Amino acid sequence: MGRIGYTFSTSSVVGNVTLYALAGIENRKTSPPLFTAYTMGIVGGVATQPGSTAKDVYVRMDIPLDHALSLDVTGPTPTPRGPDRVQGRIGIRYGTLGYVTLPIGSATTLLPTAAPLEFIGLPPLVNGLAGSEYVTTATASTGESGGMPRSVLGLVGTTTADGTVHLKGFMEVPLLDTPRNNGAWDGQTLSASFAPGGPDADVTTFDIAMGGGLSTWTAVMPRGVVSGKLPDLNRIGDLGGPVGPVTITVSRARIDGFDYGGLRYADLASRNWDAFASDVFQAHR
Numbered sequence: 001m002g003r004i005g006y007t008f009s010t011s012s013v014v015g016n017v018t019l020y021a022l023a024g025i026e027n028r029k030t031s032p033p034l035f036t037a038y039t040m041g042i043v044g045g046v047a048t049q050p051g052s053t054a055k056d057v058y059v060r061m062d063i064p065l066d067h068a069l070s071l072d073v074t075g076p077t078p079t080p081r082g083p084d085r086v087q088g089r090i091g092i093r094y095g096t097l098g099y100v101t102l103p104i105g106s107a108t109t110l111l112p113t114a115a116p117l118e119f120i121g122l123p124p125l126v127n128g129l130a131g132s133e134y135v136t137t138a139t140a141s142t143g144e145s146g147g148m149p150r151s152v153l154g155l156v157g158t159t160t161a162d163g164t165v166h167l168k169g170f171m172e173v174p175l176l177d178t179p180r181n182n183g184a185w186d187g188q189t190l191s192a193s194f195a196p197g198g199p200d201a202d203v204t205t206f207d208i209a210m211g212g213g214l215s216t217w218t219a220v221m222p223r224g225v226v227s228g229k230l231p232d233l234n235r236i237g238d239l240g241g242p243v244g245p246v247t248i249t250v251s252r253a254r255i256d257g258f259d260y261g262g263l264r265y266a267d268l269a270s271r272n273w274d275a276f277a278s279d280v281f282q283a284h285r
Contacts, residue, residue, distance in 0.1 A: 012028070020059070021059045037065055040123055068122060077172055079175060093133050102123075134261050148173075148280045149173040152273050169199055172196075174193070176250050181283070187233060190219060206252065246285060249279070251278040
């Protein structure tokens with residue numbers, strides 16, 4: 001029985017790290033070359049030192065990539081502006097150490113979806129992956145660049161392979177009613193709407209940018225509120241009101257365990273939202 005050795009290099013942080021490797025066949029007759037992975041291995045506790053190379057690290061390639069999983073995605077209702085496609089992603093959460101990304105970890109289809117997204121070539125959660133879980137997420141976006149409007153569904157964990165995971169709970173995309181897109185704004189009145197369905201928003205934000213982003217304001221509204229009137233900025237000292245082009249980003253967000261009475265600035269960052277939908281609109285003063 002022969003033995004095959006692999007040599008690979010990667011930069012890493014200093015300390016004990018976890019490494020994983022994929023083995024397969026690369027077709028170099030295509031452009032770009034096509035790599036098809038068939039097996040993987042993972043090893044933890046690899047010691048790294050500043051400015052040095054870790055040698056004789058053996059990764060046992062004992063996890064076949066022979067499982068499959070389907071994502072049945074129920075996307076948000078497309079508006080006249082979008083979104084027009086949904087991208088599903090799947091990876092593996094390796095305890096508290098991070099995530100394992102896979103070559104087949106992303107798939108895209110147009111909205112509304114007609115069939116589940118298929119991921120063929122997943123590893124079973126055995127051997128070095130025992131105790132891990134699959135994590136899935138999906139993003140509905142507009143155009144090939146993944147632009148606005150956009151609705152993002154947070155991570156969903158599962159230990160089930162060779163089956164179907166149902167992804168739902170997308171926030172419906174907001175529409176800015178006042179001011180109208182590319183219309184005049186009185187500098188105070190804001191209102192939004194959205195298609196029926198989907199979870200309620202714990203918070204709705206209006207991020208207002210003027211002067212090419214030199215002057216910004218954020219209006220925050222609690223659950224069930226999608227309209228309001230700002231103070232007259234012309235009467236607040238020397239701040240003055242918005243003049244010229246205005247960009248307004250409207251976002252609806254779901255935050256697990258959220259209490260509006262304990263709102264913090266961190267709650268206004270999309271990285272802390274469990275699901276959200278956003279769109280950008282233009283107006284003028």
